[in-house]
Amino acid sequence: MNATLTKGKAVTGSEQIDRHSRRRVFLVMLSRYGTLVGLLAMIVVFSVRSPTTFLTLPNFLNILNQSSLTAIIAAGLTMTLVVGEFDLSIGYVASFSGLLVVGFIARDSLPVLLGVPIVLLIGAAIGTASGFLVTKVRINAVIATLGVGTILTGVGFAYSAFPIAAGVPPEFLQLSLGKPIFGIPNPIIIMIVVLAILWIILNRTDLGQKMQAVGGNIEAARLSGIRVDRVKMFAFATAGMCAALTGTLLSSLLGSGTLAAADGYLLDAFAAVFLGSATLRDGEFHIVGTLVGVLIIAVGFNGLSIFGAPTFFQPIFKGAILVLAVGLSTLARRYAKA
Amino acid sequence: MQSDSAAWLTVRGLSKQFGGAQALTAVDLDIHRGEVHGLVGANGAGKSTLIRCLAGVTMPDEGVVTVDGEEVRIAAPRDAEEKGLAFIHQELNLVPHFNAVQNMLLGAKKATRFGLIDWRRSRRMAAEAAERVGVQFSLDRRVDELSVAERWLVMIAKALVRDASMIAMDEPTASLSDHEAGQLFNIIRDLASDGVAILYVSHRLDEVLDLSDRITVFRDGKVTDREVRGGLDKRGLVRAIAGREVTAATRIDRGPIERDTPLFSAHNVAAGRMVKDVSFDVYRGEVLGLGGLVGAGRTEVARLAFGADKLDSGSFELEGKALPPRSIPAAVGAGIGLVPEERRSQGLMLEKSVGWNINVGVLKSLRTVPGLPFMSGAKSRSRSLALIDQLRIKTPGPNQVIGGLSGGNQQKALIARWLRPEMKVLFLDEPSRGVDIGARQEIHDAIRKLADDGVGTVVISSDVEELASLCDRVVVLSEGNVSGELIGDQITENKIIELSYAHIDQGGDE
Numbered sequence: 001m002n003a004t005l006t007k008g009k010a011v012t013g014s015e016q017i018d019r020h021s022r023r024r025v026f027l028v029m030l031s032r033y034g035t036l037v038g039l040l041a042m043i044v045v046f047s048v049r050s051p052t053t054f055l056t057l058p059n060f061l062n063i064l065n066q067s068s069l070t071a072i073i074a075a076g077l078t079m080t081l082v083v084g085e086f087d088l089s090i091g092y093v094a095s096f097s098g099l100l101v102v103g104f105i106a107r108d109s110l111p112v113l114l115g116v117p118i119v120l121l122i123g124a125a126i127g128t129a130s131g132f133l134v135t136k137v138r139i140n141a142v143i144a145t146l147g148v149g150t151i152l153t154g155v156g157f158a159y160s161a162f163p164i165a166a167g168v169p170p171e172f173l174q175l176s177l178g179k180p181i182f183g184i185p186n187p188i189i190i191m192i193v194v195l196a197i198l199w200i201i202l203n204r205t206d207l208g209q210k211m212q213a214v215g216g217n218i219e220a221a222r223l224s225g226i227r228v229d230r231v232k233m234f235a236f237a238t239a240g241m242c243a244a245l246t247g248t249l250l251s252s253l254l255g256s257g258t259l260a261a262a263d264g265y266l267l268d269a270f271a272a273v274f275l276g277s278a279t280l281r282d283g284e285f286h287i288v289g290t291l292v293g294v295l296i297i298a299v300g301f302n303g304l305s306i307f308g309a310p311t312f313f314q315p316i317f318k319g320a321i322l323v324l325a326v327g328l329s330t331l332a333r334r335y336a337k338a
Numbered sequence: 339m340q341s342d343s344a345a346w347l348t349v350r351g352l353s354k355q356f357g358g359a360q361a362l363t364a365v366d367l368d369i370h371r372g373e374v375h376g377l378v379g380a381n382g383a384g385k386s387t388l389i390r391c392l393a394g395v396t397m398p399d400e401g402v403v404t405v406d407g408e409e410v411r412i413a414a415p416r417d418a419e420e421k422g423l424a425f426i427h428q429e430l431n432l433v434p435h436f437n438a439v440q441n442m443l444l445g446a447k448k449a450t451r452f453g454l455i456d457w458r459r460s461r462r463m464a465a466e467a468a469e470r471v472g473v474q475f476s477l478d479r480r481v482d483e484l485s486v487a488e489r490w491l492v493m494i495a496k497a498l499v500r501d502a503s504m505i506a507m508d509e510p511t512a513s514l515s516d517h518e519a520g521q522l523f524n525i526i527r528d529l530a531s532d533g534v535a536i537l538y539v540s541h542r543l544d545e546v547l548d549l550s551d552r553i554t555v556f557r558d559g560k561v562t563d564r565e566v567r568g569g570l571d572k573r574g575l576v577r578a579i580a581g582r583e584v585t586a587a588t589r590i591d592r593g594p595i596e597r598d599t600p601l602f603s604a605h606n607v608a609a610g611r612m613v614k615d616v617s618f619d620v621y622r623g624e625v626l627g628l629g630g631l632v633g634a635g636r637t638e639v640a641r642l643a644f645g646a647d648k649l650d651s652g653s654f655e656l657e658g659k660a661l662p663p664r665s666i667p668a669a670v671g672a673g674i675g676l677v678p679e680e681r682r683s684q685g686l687m688l689e690k691s692v693g694w695n696i697n698v699g700v701l702k703s704l705r706t707v708p709g710l711p712f713m714s715g716a717k718s719r720s721r722s723l724a725l726i727d728q729l730r731i732k733t734p735g736p737n738q739v740i741g742g743l744s745g746g747n748q749q750k751a752l753i754a755r756w757l758r759p760e761m762k763v764l765f766l767d768e769p770s771r772g773v774d775i776g777a778r779q780e781i782h783d784a785i786r787k788l789a790d791d792g793v794g795t796v797v798i799s800s801d802v803e804e805l806a807s808l809c810d811r812v813v814v815l816s817e818g819n820v821s822g823e824l825i826g827d828q829i830t831e832n833k834i835i836e837l838s839y840a841h842i843d844q845g846g847d848e
Contacts, residue, residue, distance in 0.1 A: 205711040206701035213698050216687035223646065223678050223685070224699040224755065225670030284689070 024335055028282065031332035035279040035289075039296050046303045053306050061185065067298035068191035069246045069253075073262075074269035074276075074290050075198050076242025079235040081273055081285040082202065084215040085134060085141045087127070087236060089149030090243040091266030095259070096152040097123050097247035099160050102257030105172050112171045120244050126152070127240020131233035153260070160259055168255055176252040187249055194242065199287040201238075211235060215285075267318065272297055274325035283333030297321060344407075346371045346535060347423075347504060352401030354387055356772075361387040362398070362559045369504060372533045374526060376546040379556030380579055380835055381632050381800035385539055387559070389506055393425045394418040424497030424505045428512060430489050434482035438473075439464045441481050442496045467498040470532075471525050487518035494525065498534075505529070506537035511545060512633060513611060523549060541631050543575050543839060557581045580835040591826075592786060595624045595810055599658070601794045602674075602763045604643065607652035612638045614818035616652075620763055620794040625785060627809030628798045629834045634815040636798045637679055640765040644676040645669035656762065670699070673762035677752050677769060679798075685752045686740055692751055693722030693736030699755045725754040729784050746770075746777020753784055763794040770804060782808050802831040816840050 047055040073090055080087045097119050104115035126148065133144040178186040202208035210231050213221040222228050247262050254261065275296055276289025300317055345368035354362040362384045369375050377385045390396040392403070394412040403410055405421045412418050418425070432441050442464040448455050461477070468477055471491045481489060490510060497505045507526075511519040526536050526549060540546050546553060553570070555563035555578045563570075563578040570578065600619035607616045613635040620626050628636045641647045643654055645666045654661045656672055678684035686695055697704060697718050704721065706714040722736040729750040733743055740748060749769060756764055766785065770778040785808065789795045799805050805812050812824045814837035821840035824833055 200712075204713055206705060206713055207711055209694075209698065209701050209713065212690070213687055216690055217683070217685075219684045220678075220687055221698075222666060223644075223676060225667045226698075227665075227667055282689070 027331060027335045031278050031328050031335065032280055032282065034328060035275050035292055035296060039292060039299065042296070042299050042303060046299070046306070050306055054303065059302070061183075061188070063295070063298050063302050064188045064191075065185045066302075067294045068185075068187035069249050070265060070268045070272060070297070071191045071291055071294040072194050072242050072249070073246040073265050074272040074294055075195050075287055076239035077269045078273050078276070078285050078287055078290045079198065079202070079211070079238045079242075080141075081277075082215045083211050083232045083235040084218060085232060085235065087130060087145045087239045088142060088266065089126070089130060089145040089152065090239055090269060091263040092149035092152045092156075093123055093126055093240055093243035094247035094250065094262035094265055096126075096156045096159075097244035098251035098254075098261055099156050099257040099259070101172075101248045102168060102251050103159060106168045106257075112169065112175070116175070116248055119248055120241050123244025123247075124237040124241040127236040127238065127243075128233055130240070131236030134236070135229035135232050156259060160257065168252075172252055173255055174252075176249050187253075190245070190249070194245065195287055195291060198238070198242075202287060207231070207234065267322065268294075268297060271318065271322040271325050274329045275321065278325065278328035278332045281332075282335075283329050293325065345369060346406060348402075348404045349388075349392075350402045350404075352388065352391060352398050352403070354391065354396065354398045360559050362391070365401070365556075365559075365561055367554060367561070369535050369537065370551075371503070371535055372530050373551040374530050374536045374538055374549045376550030376553040377537060377539045377556065378541075378543065378546055378553060378575065378579060380802065380838070383556035383579075384559040385556050386508075388556075389425065389508065389537070389539065392418060392423060392506070419500060422501060422503035424500060424502035426490070426493045426497070426505065426507045426510070428509050430486075430493055432481045432489060432492060435480055437480050438468070438475075438477040438484070438492050438495075441492055442467060442477075442499050444496070446496075446499050463499055464495065467495040468492075470498055470528075471495050472521070485518075486513045487515075487522070490514070490522060491525075494529075502534065504535040504537060506539065508539045509541065509633070510538070511540065511542060519545070541633075541839065543572050547572060547575065555579060576836055576839055579839075580832045590786070590807070592625070592789065592810055595621060597621045597624075600655075601657060602643075603655040604639065605653045605655065607639060607642060607649060607654070608818075609638065609642055609647060609650045612818055613642065616815065616818070616820055618813045618820060618823075620796055622794055623789050623792050624794065624810045625789045625808055626794070626796045627805040627812035627829075628796060628815060629802065629805050629812050629838060630815035630821075631838050632800055633817075634838065635818040636815050637767055639815070640676055640767055640796065640798060643669070643763075644674055644765065646676070673760045675699075675756035675761055675764040677749075677756065677764070677766045679767040679771075681745065681748055681752060681772075686748055688739075688741035690740060691737045692726065692731065692733045692740045692743065693718060695740045695751050696722045696725050696736070696754045700758050703758070722754075725757060728757070729754050730780055744774070744777065746773040746781065749773055749777070749781060750784065753781065753788075757788070761788075761793050763796065764788060765796045765798065767798045768800065769797060770799070770801070778804075802834045805829070805834055806831050814838055814840070 053059065073094060077087060077090055100122065101115055101119040104110045104118065105112055110118070130145050130148050133139045133148070134141045176187055180186065181189065202211065210221070210226045213224065213226055214228050214231050218228060246265060250262050251257050272293030273285060273290050275293030276291070277283050277285045279289035279292045281289065297318070300321070301314065304313055304317060347369040349365060349367040352362055352365040365384065365388060367388070379385050387396060391398045392412065394415045394417050397413065403412060410417070410421055412421070433444065436444070439461055443460055448460040450456055464477060471494045473491050473495065475484065475488055481492060484492065494505065510522055514522060526538070530536055538546060538549060551567050553565045553575070554561055555575070557579065562581065601622045602620040604616055604618050608614055612633070616635065616639050628639070630636050638647065642649055645664045645668055656674070661672060682688065687698070701713065704714055704717045706712050719736060726733060726736060731747050731750045731754065733747060740751060743751070753766070753769070769785065770781050773781065785795050785797060797805070797808060806829050809829060810826070812829050812834060813820055814822050814824070814834055816838055822837040
């Protein structure tokens with residue numbers, strides 16, 4: 001306040017406002033388009049530096065294929081963030097589902113077409129349970145979902161203690177290895193379908209509008225007659241189901257159920273979703289943004305490995321992206337409000 | 339050092355504008371050491387604004403404050419504390435899980451040893467202050483385990499730890515029993531005889547008359563009367579608060595309203611501390627006003643009818659059928675709506691568009707096909723355009739972000755949210771608060787239009803002029819009870835104010 005007053009002598013009021021608003025416009029632009037520019041810049045730099053390895057169709061399909069599992073789980077996470085909550089259990093749900101699906105199909109010899117849907121429903125049920133704890137029992141989402149996730153890790157241990165005798169059937173492997181249309185790998189197609197469905201729910205259905213209302217102003221949503229708790233539980237259920245799908249695809253990719261295999265998706269998903277919230281919109285969580293966030297991470301990793309960056313660089317890159325993403329998202333929200 | 343007979347704190351020419359509204363106009367006030375100074379006035383008369391200015395929460399536009407003869411600038415709560423001013427608001431700003439000692443010492447200079455807090459000596463400071471206000475409970479108890487009366491004592495002791503020379507108290511007895519209030523009065527008298535000035539703000543005129551050495555009356559942001567002890571009786575004080583008799587000429591007569599069978603009724607509704615026994619009827623096509631002081635239970639009754647809070651006893655009836663205890667979605671389904679009091683925090687999704695905010699309550703009706711969950715963009719757009727037009731909402735279009743509109747247009751959008759054929763009873767809580775005069779007129783027109791269309795509209799307002807000019811009938815609440823009803827030409831600002839104080843006037847009748 002005092003600083004402004006003393007400065008006021010040297011700079012006229014309107015000039016000051018001009019400079020201030022120009023700075024604001026710049027920051028809003030930076031936060032809205034910064035992520036997209038960053039993604040394009042990475043692609044251009046990598047393409048110029050390594051046209052034969054990076055700039056090839058197989059490599060692009062490879063990037064998309066690798067990102068599809070993250071994209072699916074991150075899209076589910078987006079739903080919970082849209083309603084103003086979040087879910088730290090998704091990585092554990094994915095790992096647990098990966099064990100479960102292999103158990104069902106390889107040990108219990110359930111057909112793939114039955115085993116996979118059951119696991120997806122179990123994922124949705126776990127999400128609903130988290131949602132119940134958060135909305136009805138009113139446990140803070142951090143604690144509730146961390147608790148649920150940790151329990152699942154233990155249950156996963158117990159479950160995997162049973163020997164899985166037979167190997168997994170080839171139909172299950174085909175889930176992630178198949179290339180039914182134009183040689184596009186299955187995970188990419190599944191990702192596109194899942195993202196499209198979630199996009200339609202969020203933007204073209206009344207349920208999605210209600211989710212946005214709950215996230216925008218929960219009290220106003222409640223006073224508009226929206227069943228806030230149900231809407232939140234749906235978001236958690238979706239996140240759980242998406243996590244189960246990612247876990248299932250990962251097991252198919254690995255050809256086995258592995259303990260804690262998908263735990264690491266949690267951090268990737270968070271980084272992607274927050275990067276996405278600073279994309280095109282001012283700190284709002286949305287599906288297209290999440291996809292952009294996933295691609296940034298995937299392209300970055302791809303570039304790092306093509307250029308032979310040492311392994312220790314990967315967690316540094318990932319951590320930096322996460323901090324940068326949340327920072328950008330917060331900035332976007334702050335400057336859009338002012 | 340000035341003698342005790344001179345004013346310790348003086349306020350001269352204090353003025354404050356909010357938006358276009360003049361909240362305070364050239365207010366003068368003197369406070370002496372050791373006096374109990376009563377501040378009275380209707381809702382919005384300016385008492386709170388004055389206190390906020392003294393507390394350093396609001397910056398006045400003009401005016402001078404002196405303490406001990408020296409001009410002071412109170413730009414932040416810290417400045418007020420330094421000058422020895424303490425403020426106890428109704429919400430009692432205490433940290434619930436801290437004990438009484440920790441709360442008393444919060445932010446105060448504590449005794450230290452080797453740079454660390456010396457809890458033993460600090461505790462002694464707190465204990466001394468606690469003894470002055472006659473604290474009987476253990477100071478180690480957590481504040482959230484204490485009763486409201488005990489919390490008040492903690493707050494007063496907290497002020498004493500800081501050597502406050504003046505303590506302002508806002509509605510101290512609002513949630514105390516008669517016995518507890520009596521104890522508080524004794525403490526107040528003791529403090530005053532020790533030289534502490536007490537600024538006592540209350541709607542309970544008996545208390546104010548009983549305690550105060552001097553009383554200052556506010557009306558419309560101005561000081562309209564100053565009295566010393568014994569200068570006025572209750573009746574005179576009510577008259578001073580209400581002011582001149584205003585003719586009802588501003589009221590627009592909407593013609594006769596058929597009041598045979600009520601559309602909506604509240605029968606002996608009670609809930610919590612705020613709502614004790616409220617019954618009233620709403621008729622089809624009328625604008626009913628719910629008047630009363632802030633805290634009389636008006637908002638609470640509306641929230642109960644809307645299913646937002648739970649009833650303790652009593653019932654509601656819509657079109658002759660009992661409404662079971664239910665939820666907001668059930669109330670909405672039955673045709674009841676509520677435009678909430680706090681536009682920004684309870685009503686709007688500020689980052690969303692005007693059209694979005696208008697449609698958010700009726701999403702299901704905007705589906706492409708009733709059975710499928712998909713929204714129709716065309717239906718959404720045409721509904722929002724029609725309502726923008728109908729309510730004359732000034733916006734570049736339905737896609738404008740609603741946060742960018744003026745308060746009046748935001749309010750119109752909130753009303754628009756409820757305009758649908760199934761609407762039967764609409765509660766509007768402070769519909770024109772913080773809205774300019776033009777928008778206010780348009781909001782009133784919209785409310786009358788709604789009533790003309792057969793909706794029972796219930797307007798809650800602290801602005802008696804608004805009730806008098808807009809409503810066909812006014813039910814006045816006081817301390818959770820109905821204190822009276824006014825119809826047609828009976829409705830005047832004075833009568834509403836008289837009824838607002840009615841129960842309190844009858845000598846502490848609960």
